[in-house]
Amino acid sequence: MLSLASLGLARLQDEPLRLEDEARAVDEALHDLSLDQYRVFIVNQDCVRHMKLKGADMAQHIRALEEGLEGLAGGFTTFQKEAAELLAGHRRNKQTLAHHMQLVELLEIPQLMDTCVRNSGADSAFAEDALALAGFTQGLLARHMRTTDGSSEPQVPAVIALIAEEVAKSLRSLRSRMLASLRGNASLASCLQVVSCLRRLELLQLSSSATATPHQRRRRRSSVADADGRARGRGHLSPYSYLVDVIETCRTHWFEIATQFRAIFGADGDAALASWLARRVGAFAALLRAALPLVEDAASVRSLLEQCMSFAASMGRLGADFRGLLVPAFEAAVWNGVTAQWRSATRAFQEGLARLAKASAHSSAAARSNAGAAPPLPLCVQKAPLGTPRAGSGAANGERWGGRDTAAAAAAECDGDALLPPPPLSLLNYPLLAHFFNDVVAGLNHLRECAPLSLEAGLREHLALCVDAVCEALAAHRRALRSAGGSGGSSGAGGGSSGSSDDAVGVAAHAMAAHVVPHLAACFCHIFAGGGGAAHDAA
Template sequence: MDPETENVVKLISPGNIPDNWQENPDFLNYISKLGSYGVEQLVKEPDHLSEEAAAILEQTQELAFTNYKTFIQTAECSREIFRQFENTEARLDDLVRKLPEFAERCRRFGRASGDVGRRRRLNSLTLTRSARLLEVLELPQLAETCVSDGRYEEALELAAHARRLGARHGQIPVVAGIARDVEAARLGMVHRLLSQLRSSDLQLPACLQAVGLLRRSGLLSEAELRLKFLQARDAWLQGLLAGVPSDDANQHLSKTIELTRIHLFNIVTQYRAIFSDEDPIMPSSKEQNVNEVLIFYSWLTEKVSQFLAALEQDLPRVGSGSLDSLLGQCMYFGLSLGRVGADFRGLAAPPFVRAAERNFERAVRGAAARLEGDLRAFALAGCPGAPPRAAPQPSQQDGPPRSLLEFPPLAEYCNGLAGAFNELRLCAPAPAARECTRALQASLRAAAGAARALHRREQQALAPAGREQLARLCAALGGELAPYAQRCLHAVFPPAAVARHLGLTAQQLQREGVTYLNQTEILAPISHLLPVTTELPPVTNMVSGEDGDQKNHAPAEVMPELNK
């Protein structure tokens, strides 16, 4: 609108004119037309406008009357259109609210579609390389099959391949799982090899192969491998020893010595062939201060200690007649182990010494106990008189005194001592001389005590003949039986040999009472019963030949008729 038109508008209508009129072309044309009117026309213009408005109103009313149906339909259509526009606007608002969620879902669908595409490509690639993937996936099953079939070399190769795969592609879960399963199969192979070492008598080649496979497995260090080998072989040896019947102590100990000697020496031989102790010890960073040499010698010391403990346990139940053979087996066993630096013969001797002492002491104590029982039932009045005694012949002095036949209890006691010496003679270690001397002296003193008890019991009812018989019994005990026991003791333990063993002289042996009986102490209980005129031979006499040299005669049993 130009400035002149605006001035005209302000003159016509000083008030505000609606904005929509200012831009209306009809309004602007009408204003321009008014500007071209004269005064008369301007004066007439209001009437003209009133007439024209009345005509238009009349026409409008006529039009409305004529077309009222159309107006009604138009109003209804307008109202319906307005309602539909409102509904459309509400739906558009709802659509606007849901558009962000729809856009997010579209983005997620796009990402999922991309993942599906990648997976499809991976599946296609997997399908094209399925043969190689199948080989990798079957590694655990193949390793287990190799281990169960005993093909340990192939199992180790598969384990090495699986470790390389795990180191290269360990971030892939499937590959990591395959590596774990193959590692478990390798561990199972180690357990099978150790079980094989524990459960069978393997020769050296088989042991070399098993230990080589264990070393190649890499699961055990050198010290652990040595320890596991010794533990496995020891478990097998202990199983053998546990299967030995223990009813008969002699058979049990003999079989134990034999099995231990054979198999322990085999284990030692196998160990020294498999593991070299000649190389300098070079401890690794994981095993500081591990002396691998001491593992073997500690184990071997333990085995020797266990064997000596078995000796200590079984020897008390073994008879004297078997000690000699068992001692020979032990000495041979110790000699064989001496070749590997484990000679234990010095440790095996004391149990046999104690067993010999124990058996001899039990035998002579039993003989003394039987003598006490026999003398309690012995009647002096019923004994026949003794024939005059002739001088003993040299040949008779080596055997039991025949004068003991006058007194059956003494003869039985002499037989008991002779039997004890016969058993001791088979295995008579020199260190047992002191205890055997003590046991024999205690037995002879107990025999003298039994004779004194007989005198106390019978002294009130003894006749002169009975007193004479009792005096002869005591004289036979002190003058015949005790010297015979001394000769037997020197025959089993020659003083010269015992003195050399102990590093003493014969005089020192006699002073200390080793292999020499104390006659005074033995006969002290019956000293008052011995005949005054009887000269007893010294109990320390030894069996001598014509040249004065000692004879090592074994004691002979009393003649069989003494047992009747």
């Protein structure tokens, strides 16, 4: 630009012409050069064409090479993975070889655990070793537990999982053996040691040793008691002796179990101990309700009541005073025993009157034909004394007899500490009444041995019902005799016999009112001391 700027105007005007001349000269020089060197251009063209052909061939080879490199890359990747696996396996084998002894010891853990469990019954040290092995296995399991990326659950190596599974099986067997040892005749020291091991197992297996201990001790005592009951109580001992053995066994074993349990667990296991005692008391009460009706002797019932009450009161030191649960069982036993005898006495009297009425209805010929049969008991074997009520008396007609005042007086004069007078000998003249009197007094003797005050009103009413039933039977017998006497009088035969029988019923009714009822009222009053009013109502 500087050179052009330095040129003048004329020079600048001639510059395009000059440039055209130079371009024309260059073209001519180039044309001359091409004519002189045309072979070079031909060779150059051939070289370019050859290079294009070779370039195309090279491109094909490059594409084939690229295709081959893809397969080679895949094979190399596979080779790399296999090589990595082989390398990892080689390192693992080297590490396994380096820790061969430790691995052998780990693989022997299940076998050692099984050996310790099998020998734990002979020596408690084996149980301690088994628990130590279990703790080591738990630590090993926690140390090798890991979580993978694809799973949220922790993964454990197969060998460690297998070892842990075998150890868990051995721990369950160890726990079963320890609980079985509690069912045996174990001392307090042995129980303490076993429960200590169970507590350590609780940390490993989350078991409840506080609940299992009294349960297993109870099974031990129950098995002993049941075996004793099967061997002796049912086959060779009376129900009374069986119940005495059960009471003594329960007294000894319950206190032993409770003492051992409190020494082991202290106040922490009061709920479990209370639950166990409640179940045991319920089972004892059920056994008592089932076996007590089999005891027929009243003195034995009273002895059992005293022993049971003493046993129940002594259980109050453990917070299990169950005397209130015993009362219904003994009340039922006393009630059933006494009322059964009274009902039997009433039924026997009614049946005796029925046989007597049937015998009096037969003719003398029929009586001779049945001479070989046992005659019924007579109602009266003596004529009525002077002053005995006859046909018009209220006692003979089944009404409330005139002996009510006598019975009330006897009851009022009775004192709980005074001796009762002997039964009136005049009852020997009335065999049916004497049998009834003896049976009722037998029931009162049964009641005297064990007389719950809660049964006084019920027994008084029941005794009154039995006496009323006897009076009704006498009244019905008299009505039957009068009916038979009226029909016999119209035919002109049997009138004297009917009148004699009617007098016998009147005499028996008078004896019932004058002797039987007052003496029974006095006996009832004597049993329930201070019960004069009750005896008056019974009369």
